[in-house]
Amino acid sequence: MAHIDGQIGKTAMSELGACALQGVALYFQALAEPTRLRIIEVLREGPMRTKDLAALFGTSSANVSRHLAVLERQGIVARRPAAGSTYYGLPDETAGELMNMARELRRLALRQAGDSR
Numbered sequence: 001m002a003h004i005d006g007q008i009g010k011t012a013m014s015e016l017g018a019c020a021l022q023g024v025a026l027y028f029q030a031l032a033e034p035t036r037l038r039i040i041e042v043l044r045e046g047p048m049r050t051k052d053l054a055a056l057f058g059t060s061s062a063n064v065s066r067h068l069a070v071l072e073r074q075g076i077v078a079r080r081p082a083a084g085s086t087y088y089g090l091p092d093e094t095a096g097e098l099m100n101m102a103r104e105l106r107r108l109a110l111r112q113a114g115d116s117r
Contacts, residue, residue: 030074035059036067037099039088043077044096047089 016024030036039053050068054061068088071077078091090096 027074027076030070030076031095031098033067033070035063036071039064039067039071040076040090040095040099043088043090044093047080047087049085049087053088 031040035057038057042048042053042056048056050061050064053068054064057064068077068079072079072088075091076095077088080087080089
C-alpha cells in the first residue's frame with residue numbers, strides 16, 4: 001500500500017517519467033467513458049462486429065466505430081477481418097481484469113465513506 005510520506009511518490013515519478021505517465025493517462029482516458037466500458041464488457045464474451053455492437057446499444061455504427069478507434073489506439077481492443085467483416089475483440093483479459101479491480105476499489109471506497117460518516 002502506498003504511503004503519503006512523499007518518498008514513495010518521488011520514487012514512482014522518477015521511475016515512470018513524464019512520457020510513461022502520459023501514456024497511462026491516455027489509457028485511462030480511453031476507459032473513462034461509459035459506452036467504452038460497455039463495449040469492453042460485451043467483448044469479454046467474445047468478438048463482435050461494429051454493427052452488432054451498435055444494434056445492441058441502440059446507437060449508430062459510426063458512434064460505436066469512434067469508441068472502438070479510441071480503444072484500439074490504446075491496445076484495449078483489436079480488430080480481426082473475417083469473411084468480409086471486421087470483428088473487434090479483447091486481445092487479452094487486461095482491460096477486463098482492470099474493470100474487476102475498479103469495481104472492487106469502488107465498492108471498498110463506498111464502504112469506507114459509509115463507515116466514516
